[in-house]
Amino acid sequence: MFNFKMETLPREELKKLQLSRLRETLRFLKNSRSKLKEKFKDLEPEDLKTLEDLKYLPFTTKEELRDCYPFAHIAVEPSECSRMHMSSGTTGIPVMNFMTARDVEQWGEIMARCLACAGLTSKDRIQIMPSFGLFNGGFGFHYGAEKLGCFIVPAGAGRTLMQLKLIKDLEVTAIGAIASYPARLIEVAKEIGYDFSKTKLRVAILGAETWSDEYRKRIEEEMGVKTYDIIGMTETGGVGLGIDCVAREGIHVWEDHYIVEIVDPQTGQVLPPGEEGEMIITTLTREGLPLIRYRTRDITKILSYEPCTCGRTHMRIDRIKGRTDDMLKVKGVNFYPSQIEEILLKYKGLSSYYQLVIETLKGKDEMTIIVEKIDQGLTQKELEQLELELYDFLGFRSKLQIVPEGTIQRVPGKAVRIIDKRKK
Numbered sequence: 370m371f372n373f374k375m376e377t378l379p380r381e382e383l384k385k386l387q388l389s390r391l392r393e394t395l396r397f398l399k400n401s402r403s404k405l406k407e408k409f410k411d412l413e414p415e416d417l418k419t420l421e422d423l424k425y426l427p428f429t430t431k432e433e434l435r436d437c438y439p440f441a442h443i444a445v446e447p448s449e450c451s452r453m454h455m456s457s458g459t460t461g462i463p464v465m466n467f468m469t470a471r472d473v474e475q476w477g478e479i480m481a482r483c484l485a486c487a488g489l490t491s492k493d494r495i496q497i498m499p500s501f502g503l504f505n506g507g508f509g510f511h512y513g514a515e516k517l518g519c520f521i522v523p524a525g526a527g528r529t530l531m532q533l534k535l536i537k538d539l540e541v542t543a544i545g546a547i548a549s550y551p552a553r554l555i556e557v558a559k560e561i562g563y564d565f566s567k568t569k570l571r572v573a574i575l576g577a578e579t580w581s582d583e584y585r586k587r588i589e590e591e592m593g594v595k596t597y598d599i600i601g602m603t604e605t606g607g608v609g610l611g612i613d614c615v616a617r618e619g620i621h622v623w624e625d626h627y628i629v630e631i632v633d634p635q636t637g638q639v640l641p642p643g644e645e646g647e648m649i650i651t652t653l654t655r656e657g658l659p660l661i662r663y664r665t666r667d668i669t670k671i672l673s674y675e676p677c678t679c680g681r682t683h684m685r686i687d688r689i690k691g692r693t694d695d696m697l698k699v700k701g702v703n704f705y706p707s708q709i710e711e712i713l714l715k716y717k718g719l720s721s722y723y724q725l726v727i728e729t730l731k732g733k734d735e736m737t738i739i740v741e742k743i744d745q746g747l748t749q750k751e752l753e754q755l756e757l758e759l760y761d762f763l764g765f766r767s768k769l770q771i772v773p774e775g776t777i778q779r780v781p782g783k784a785v786r787i788i789d790k791r792k793k
């Protein structure tokens with residue numbers, strides 16, 4: 370563990386620390402320049418008697434942060450910040466996070482914990498594959514790896530041939546990447562006859578997208594690595610909010626820095642552990658953008674508050690199933706692309722490149738699942754089986770289009786899974 374004392378803090382002490390830091394965060398926000406403080410003007414930090422009182426506080430939404438573009442939501446003067454990151458999203462107005470030197474320090478701390486949780490030590494060599502730029506991924510991995518004392522290969526995004534060469538030549542033991550990228554590494558490796566078993570690679574830390582258990586299995590088999598699911602977002606201070614551990618019984622969230630709640634996305638009511646809903650994050654140690662009850666739009670559930678077999682006491686949540694934004698509603702049926710992925714990838718003859726195209730034909734919703742085949746693709750029997758499985762899951766007939774490998778465009782960054790032509 371990177372921070373043994375904090376990562377194994379008994380629950381009662383964690384809760385005490387959370388309550389005092391929650392009050393501090395609220396006080397800090399109320400005395401700041403942030404426009405977001407207006408919502409808390411009738412509330413005093415001491416009004417929060419227990420952590421359960423958090424549920425009476427108003428939510429913070431992505432729209433509010435966008436409305437504050439570029440500076441109005443920031444709690445300190447921009448001149449006191451040392452850097453910024455942003456997420457672009459689809460609406461055109463980016464969500465900005467400004468970070469003080471202490472925020473960057475906090476980021477390094479939580480990322481170092483994540484890397485250690487994935488079994489990395491100062492002896493490891495990590496190749497960082499998310500971009501170093503406005504997107505937070507590259508820098509997040511960098512700060513954590515630096516704190517842990519790893520050897521860093523700051524490769525950044527793209528240039529797959531170069532990535533593969535560096536992994537081999539520099540005897541890289543771990544990679545950090547956007548979840549869909551290993552599919553590209555595997556594809557190019559096949560093309561050039563590259564053998565992962567001849568490298569020292571043993572760990573892949575993947576995030577920024579939802580990825581299914583079937584995809585996970587495939588990456589682990591083909592690359593000979595153990596994968597770890599890392600979460601985080603620009604608004605909460607970047608990648609590193611949490612990660613799963615060797616026990617693989619959920620994602621630990623660093624509770625001395627964040628409070629997690631799960632709410633019903635429609636009503637906003639707090640849900641008990643085990644019930645699926647939207648993840649709400651309250652930051653406890655951030656200065657540039659302290660957030661109270663931020664609606665992440667990520668769908669998950671709380672798995673456990675019990676200490677884990679890995680020794681850590683921090684809560685565990687389920688792997689993220691999807692985002693409320695990604696949830697598709699076709700012919701009245703709600704589902705996430707990752708659920709389709711889970712079905713497709715059970716078939717060895719299909720690749721992890723797929724797209725769901727939804728359009729209105731003759732006044733009705735129609736969905737086409739485009740998926741690439743590998744080698745010979747599916748047998749007639751497998752094809753019938755797959756169609757049946759998709760029908761069982763969806764409850765309506767979708768069109769299945771199996772296309773040659775390489776048909777779907779390879780994009781740098783996050784994969785494009787949904788093409789919804791119904792939207793105006």
Ligand SMILES: [Zn+2]
Nearest residue numbers: 614616677679
């Ligand atoms: Zn654990």
